[in-house]
Amino acid sequence: xxxxxxxxxxxxxxGGPYRRRDLLGLLPFVAFVTLFLLLPAxxxxxxxxxxxxxxxxxxxxxxxxxxxxxxxxxxxxQVSVVTALIGGAFGFLLAYAVTxxxxxxxxxxxVITFAGVASNFAGVPLAFAFISTLGRTGIVTGFVxxxxxDLYKQGFDLYTFAGLSLTYLYFQFxxxxxxxxxxxxxxxxxxREASENLGATVTQYWRHVALPILLPSILGSMVLxxxxxxxxxxxxxxxxxxxxxxxxxxIGAQIRGNVLYDPGLGYALAVGMIVIMAFSIxxxxxxxxxxxxxxx
Amino acid sequence: MSSSHSRRLxxxxxxxxxxxxxxxxxxxxxxTPSAATQPPAPAEATEEPMSExxxxxxxxxxxxxxxxxxxxxxxxxxxxxxxxxxxxxGIEVNELDPSAGSGDEIEAVxxxxxxxxxxxxxxxxxxxxxxxxxxxxGIVQPYKVSTWDTIPDDVKHPDGYWYGDYYGVLALQVNAxxxxxxxxxxxxxxxxxxxxxxxxxxDPRSSNQAIxxxxxxxxxxxxSLDNAAPGLEFWxxxxxxxxxxxxxxxxxxxxxxETPIIIQWDYLALTDRDTLAGNPDVTVVVPPSAVWxxxxxxxxxxxxxxxxxxxxxMEWLYSDEGQLLWLKGYCHPIRYTDLAxxxxxxxxxxxxxxxxxxxxxxxxxxxxxxSAARELITTQWDTVxxxxxxxxx
Amino acid sequence: MxxxxxxxxxxxxxxxVYFFLPLVATTDFSLRAQRGTLSLLAYQRVLQDSQFxxxxxxxxxxxxxxxxxxxxxxxxxxxWVHLRLPHLRxxxxxxxxxxxxxxxxxxxxxxxxxxxxxxLLMTTTPATTDLLxxxxxxxxxxxxxxxxxxxGLRAVDxxxxxxxxxxxxxxxxxxxxxxxxxxLRTAALTGALLTLAIVIGELTLAQYLARPAFGPYMNLLGxxxxxxxxxxxxxxxxxTWAAMGTIYWMTRGQQAQIGGGH
Numbered sequence: 001x002x003x004x005x006x007x008x009x010x011x012x013x014x015g016g017p018y019r020r021r022d023l024l025g026l027l028p029f030v031a032f033v034t035l036f037l038l039l040p041a042x043x044x045x046x047x048x049x050x051x052x053x054x055x056x057x058x059x060x061x062x063x064x065x066x067x068x069x070x071x072x073x074x075x076x077x078q079v080s081v082v083t084a085l086i087g088g089a090f091g092f093l094l095a096y097a098v099t100x101x102x103x104x105x106x107x108x109x110x111v112i113t114f115a116g117v118a119s120n121f122a123g124v125p126l127a128f129a130f131i132s133t134l135g136r137t138g139i140v141t142g143f144v145x146x147x148x149x150d151l152y153k154q155g156f157d158l159y160t161f162a163g164l165s166l167t168y169l170y171f172q173f174x175x176x177x178x179x180x181x182x183x184x185x186x187x188x189x190x191x192r193e194a195s196e197n198l199g200a201t202v203t204q205y206w207r208h209v210a211l212p213i214l215l216p217s218i219l220g221s222m223v224l225x226x227x228x229x230x231x232x233x234x235x236x237x238x239x240x241x242x243x244x245x246x247x248x249x250x251i252g253a254q255i256r257g258n259v260l261y262d263p264g265l266g267y268a269l270a271v272g273m274i275v276i277m278a279f280s281i282x283x284x285x286x287x288x289x290x291x292x293x294x295x296x
Numbered sequence: 297m298s299s300s301h302s303r304r305l306x307x308x309x310x311x312x313x314x315x316x317x318x319x320x321x322x323x324x325x326x327x328t329p330s331a332a333t334q335p336p337a338p339a340e341a342t343e344e345p346m347s348e349x350x351x352x353x354x355x356x357x358x359x360x361x362x363x364x365x366x367x368x369x370x371x372x373x374x375x376x377x378x379x380x381x382x383x384x385x386g387i388e389v390n391e392l393d394p395s396a397g398s399g400d401e402i403e404a405v406x407x408x409x410x411x412x413x414x415x416x417x418x419x420x421x422x423x424x425x426x427x428x429x430x431x432x433x434g435i436v437q438p439y440k441v442s443t444w445d446t447i448p449d450d451v452k453h454p455d456g457y458w459y460g461d462y463y464g465v466l467a468l469q470v471n472a473x474x475x476x477x478x479x480x481x482x483x484x485x486x487x488x489x490x491x492x493x494x495x496x497x498x499d500p501r502s503s504n505q506a507i508x509x510x511x512x513x514x515x516x517x518x519x520s521l522d523n524a525a526p527g528l529e530f531w532x533x534x535x536x537x538x539x540x541x542x543x544x545x546x547x548x549x550x551x552x553x554e555t556p557i558i559i560q561w562d563y564l565a566l567t568d569r570d571t572l573a574g575n576p577d578v579t580v581v582v583p584p585s586a587v588w589x590x591x592x593x594x595x596x597x598x599x600x601x602x603x604x605x606x607x608x609x610m611e612w613l614y615s616d617e618g619q620l621l622w623l624k625g626y627c628h629p630i631r632y633t634d635l636a637x638x639x640x641x642x643x644x645x646x647x648x649x650x651x652x653x654x655x656x657x658x659x660x661x662x663x664x665x666x667s668a669a670r671e672l673i674t675t676q677w678d679t680v681x682x683x684x685x686x687x688x689x
Numbered sequence: 690m691x692x693x694x695x696x697x698x699x700x701x702x703x704x705x706v707y708f709f710l711p712l713v714a715t716t717d718f719s720l721r722a723q724r725g726t727l728s729l730l731a732y733q734r735v736l737q738d739s740q741f742x743x744x745x746x747x748x749x750x751x752x753x754x755x756x757x758x759x760x761x762x763x764x765x766x767x768x769w770v771h772l773r774l775p776h777l778r779x780x781x782x783x784x785x786x787x788x789x790x791x792x793x794x795x796x797x798x799x800x801x802x803x804x805x806x807x808x809l810l811m812t813t814t815p816a817t818t819d820l821l822x823x824x825x826x827x828x829x830x831x832x833x834x835x836x837x838x839x840x841g842l843r844a845v846d847x848x849x850x851x852x853x854x855x856x857x858x859x860x861x862x863x864x865x866x867x868x869x870x871x872x873l874r875t876a877a878l879t880g881a882l883l884t885l886a887i888v889i890g891e892l893t894l895a896q897y898l899a900r901p902a903f904g905p906y907m908n909l910l911g912x913x914x915x916x917x918x919x920x921x922x923x924x925x926x927x928x929t930w931a932a933m934g935t936i937y938w939m940t941r942g943q944q945a946q947i948g949g950g951h
Contacts, residue, residue, distance in 0.1 A: 025765070025774075026774070029762060029766040033784050036828050040795075040796050041791045044799075090704075097697035098697075100697075109941070112882070113933040116885065117930045120890050123890075125918065128919065129922070131543065131552070159541075170711065173704065173708075182840055183840045216843055217840045220836060220840060228789065233792070237499070240543070241499040243542040245678060255399055256396075256794060257501070258399065258422075259670055270792060273790040276790075277783070281783045285782075368913060371913075392896065393897065394908075404798070407802050407805075408801055410806040413899070414812075415812055415818075415897060415899045552915075564913075567913070
């Protein structure tokens with residue numbers, strides 16, 4: 001009994017050697033992902049490289065170099081990065097307000113549960129809600145017009161990149177709040193008190209203690225927000241379908257539409273998205289490792 | 297302390313599980329049982345000679361259900377068409393995704409090749425332009441309905457793989473509460489009084505309606521059926537005028553006044569008018585300078601789990617009764633000429649439609665013209681019309 | 690004390706304005722089904738349909754199973770990666786983020802292709818199709834579930850806790866049940882709420898697997914209508930909020946005990 005403990009304790013240390021059979025612990029997860037994600041999605045990868053009659057071809061991938069497709073990737077990445085950053089920043093502030101802001105306890109429950117619902121409020125209902133608010137006939141547009149300002153004459157337009165980002169934030173903010181709340185809970189009061197005892201100001205506490213500790217989680221959440229926006233389809237289609245080129249809309253046009261039907265190109269587009277996603281994970285891991293140096 | 301934790305933990309899990317089972321018990325009580333699928337019974341010759349039709353009905357009823365896809369209730373009055381079939385033959389109709397696009401339908405047939413379950417569509421209803429594709433890829437199986445000869449030749453495959461079902465013409469659906477004087481023709485759309493009011497009912501890169509809306513304007517802008525480029529230029533001018541609202545029109549945005557002028561198939565516009573029932577007031581205008589026709593086609597899936605039920609469904613659709621139900625939904629059934637000649641169209645139905653003279657002038661592009669235009673419009677829409685969306689504001 | 694609360698209140702007020710305005714606009718529109726007056730006509734029309742309740746309950750049931758399987762699968766996995774295989778983290782995270790870039794329509798057709806023929810025939814009976822559906826839902830919810838648990842693990846010094854537990858003689862089972870799960874309550878709750886929202890609103894999977902879920906039902910009801918979809922959004926928002934409120938309230942007791950918070 002005791003012998004087993006000593007050996008295990010040795011291996012529980014960070015950076016300690018792991019045994020091959022530790023990989024077995026991942027078996028359920030890997031099995032699930034293979035059976036329900038990788039295998040079904042294999043049509044994607046296979047289809048991207050399959051031409052008529054099943055022969056191997058690179059024509060679909062070559063098709064990705066068309067100007068409007070590259071524009072699509074650029075737009076998708078841009079809206080995802082922008083909403084991940086803004087969503088992350090303001091979402092963090094809201095999460096902070098709700099956890100450490102010393103507000104009455106019912107506020108936390110209300111905000112968290114609301115965030116839960118709002119995090120998935122997307123697609124046509126969300127687009128319609130924003131059209132009803134800030135569209136040409138929206139209630140805010142009307143209200144502001146009564147005050148003498150015509151938003152649309154001033155150059156504002158909901159059906160642009162900016163409008164789409166604004167709409168995306170509706171589910172980005174709540175996602176950030178939900179993910180970061182437990183992390184903020186993990187900030188021990190003792191650390192705050194200790195830093196105050198040592199004479200640190202609030203800013204210094206945040207800059208040298210809290211943020212470094214939270215950075216890995218913040219980065220992880222932002223990657224989630226990035227992916228969330230990157231893969232969004234229904235909201236973008238309802239709001240800017242036909243105008244703004246986004247990769248998900250283009251995939252839809254190839255696979256689901258009533259006009260075009262080139263699944264090979266659609267799959268190639270999706271494979272492109274996978275590559276971008278992998279790249280962003282790589283970037284994120286790099287940042288992660290640097291941020292983790294502050295811990296332990 | 298840890299034991300109370302784990303007790304509480306198991307309590308929560310237990311509660312979740314119980315909740316799960318409880319809601320399932322509730323659901324069982326209110327759920328309707330799904331129809332069991334049975335292997336199709338072969339049409340047998342019995343002692344009394346059965347007509348082909350009766351044999352088909354018997355075989356279809358033995359199968360018990362037919363699976364459809366992409367048939368919204370309000371599209372050509374499909375609700376009544378489906379209910380009529382159910383009532384007449386006692387066969388269940390399992391309806392899949394009513395919002396499915398033609399691409400979805402084809403993908404669904406392909407994915408469900410080996411599937412005998414309720415996810416596999418038996419019949420499909422797709423755009424005219426998909427005809428060659430569904431034959432080449434072996435998506436559909438041939439079948440000629442009993443009224444085959446009365447279907448015009450240019451809208452059916454000679455071997456019976458697909459056949460036109462109904463058609464309509466493009467019209468302007470106008471929110472009369474918001475738009476004081478509705479536009480009467482295509483050229484009117486460019487007038488400054490319609491600033492920020494003209495919308496398409498779909499994305500020009502994936503919606504048949506939207507592409508046709510662009511194609512038709514080429515006719516009034518110096519183009520022809522073989523040259524759709526002026527259509528793109530028309531829309532470019534529309535955008536330059538500021539009349540274009542770059543959001544896909546839905547009944548909601550239309551009623552709101554955000555997209556008060558939509559270009560849609562007349563049957564959809566007329567049905568919307570009826571559904572909204574005056575809230576808001578709807579005017580439907582068929583621009584006379586270019587009456588643009590659009591056809592949809594039907595086919596039976598090559599892998600249909602219920603082939604006999606599917607065939608019976610087709611018989612129903614192409615019977616006088618079925619065709620008239622479509623007419624009730626403001627769609628012109630494909631056998632319209634035949635029905636009119638035999639005088640079976642009720643007067644009130646005929647009166648509810650737009651004037652027949654307009655339909656007499658309707659222009660129907662050929663498959664080749666359609667695909668050429670599609671190619672042009674989908675690739676050039678962004679560059680020529682390019683509602684210029686600057687990223688990063 | 691009061692100054693400390695000023696900024697949080699400010700952020701929350703700003704947030705509240707941003708979140709409520711669109712909801713107010715939708716509600717306002719949903720009340721206009723009757724020309725000229727405000728009325729609940731759209732809501733009445735929606736509630737008249739008997740399938741409203743049954744489809745919501747079906748989706749709720751699916752959500753609960755997804756949460757159950759999800760938490761049971763993800764928590765040990767994330768814990769294990771955190772503890773023993775940190776160098777595999779990028780790979781695992783890529784896997785968990787893949788659902789974002791695989792279009793759901795491709796996923797559902799892929800599932801049908803694989804599981805619609807023997808020996809893995811799962812599409813012919815409701816029970817097995819539901820299993821397939823839950824699997825699909827779990828894939829869609831995977832990024833959110835995993836990230837919630839992952840962040841939760843970082844917030845707790847799980848390594849020291851594990852070492853301490855082992856030195857006291859605990860086996861892996863006990864560690865999971867008595868150390869890992871209890872410390873991940875908030876995180877698991879977050880994950881559960883996210884999953885619930887996703888499953889209740891999910892459309893494509895249920896649509897193409899031909900199951901009577903809430904998403905397809907809402908889609909059907911709102912098709913080609915103006916006011917009913919708005920009424921539906923508001924009602925489904927309210928119902929989902931209520932469901933979450935219930936779950937949150939049930940697990941409320943554990944919030945204060947994690948890390949001390951303030």
